[in-house]
Amino acid sequence: MTLGAELIKLRTVRVPYALLAVALAFGVALTVAIALTSEPAELASEVGARLTLSTGGNMAGIMALLLGIIASGGEYRHGTILPTLFVTPDRGRVALANAVASATVGGLIGAVAVVATGGVGLGLMAARDVTVGLSDAQLVGIAVGGVAFPALSAAFGSALGTLVRSQVAGLSIALLALFVVEPVLTELVDGYQRYSLTGVRVALIGGDAEAAGAADGGLPPAWLAAVLWTGYTVALVTAATAVARRRDV
Template sequence: MSRQVAAELLKLRTTRVVPALLAVSVGLSVLMAALIVLLSSTSDIGGDVGGRLVLSSGGIVAGILALLLGIVTTAGEYRHGTILPTLLTNPDRLRVTVAQILANTAAGALMGVASVAATAAVSFPLLAARDVPVTLSAARVAGILVGGVCFAALSAMLGAAFGALIRSQVVAVSAALFVLFVIEPVVTSLVDGYQRYSLTGLRVAISGGAAESAGTAAGGLPPAWLAVLLWTGYALALATVAAVVGRRRDIL
């Protein structure tokens, strides 16, 4: 398995989409943090909720782009046929899919570290320049920053599993964005308690960001460790389905 993961990491290092998305993630993280601090009133960003919103923005941006990274890299291999040499060397679909997920998780973590670091480097000086005190404790700040890195890594994991299942970059990206920004908000508004274990709710719990809706705040969120386990479970379930479906596709 270690050799398979190393091979997948080599593929990522030689793929132009990885540094491109990394640069975009860092740039957007810096821009978002700066806009939040500069365009918000001091009362909005000076409290606990405002501080979490500013500091978690980098991890959220990195998470969304890491999700796209996982989808594009795994689905792209099937789309362009570059997966064939890998499967000839190792025909075990589940092992290959897990190796792809682990490699993308590492790439997502790197994206998260870069984006979170850039967000912190911009946010604290701008907050100080506007005389906005950071009311969050040092432990809370560290938790938000670490949570942002974890969210980016887990997003890449989920994206890789989803891309392996769908195999079409355009369809997979469109479906993922549709689920996140259309289906989830609708279901959350209709089903009481759904937001607690939805991808959006888990994202808030992992990244340490502010709850986005009254329903999320009222329903409560799982602890971060449970949110991580649930998100990982979702990704592994998708990976298992992708491996099983892959075998059936070969037969058909």
């Protein structure tokens, strides 16, 4: 019942639709920019193809992270956590349900973004007579990663929002980590990129190391990236669930 209630909450508010629109707008725009400004030889290479076709999963994952934070942190900001706990007094169960619901919606955002940007990217490459430098298995990997990353990212964001109990704090921490801390550490610490949140994210969506900050920084294999990001997410969700059970509202 709790999971169903959380899904209904997300379905009946505007935030998921707005974040989907942003993911599509930026994902498609970036795909078009790369596909039209790159030289055909660059676009046909594995690096060029990965940069072009992974934009949907990347943008969807970032938006899904914000969705998770807003979904859980918003419960405390707007006071809706009180009636939720009145119906389901198990705080841990509520936190877990929010994370699973966020992951479900995040995966849907990823699926739509991957289809849209992949269609645009492949269409533009075909229009320029560019042969995609990726195997069918690699293309499937990009598509699967583009759905898995937003799903895991949304659950990660939900857990973060539950831990800090604030949309503003959660969003600030996430944006600071993504766009300030991670780039700085990538520049300062050799080998950090390979197992950083950014590096694992890019590897999971099938991107290239250049998109993670440094072309020579390397990325983990896709399977290891999936294991690592799943581990990070499960650890944070477990912590959020445990902390929620010990709290008063």
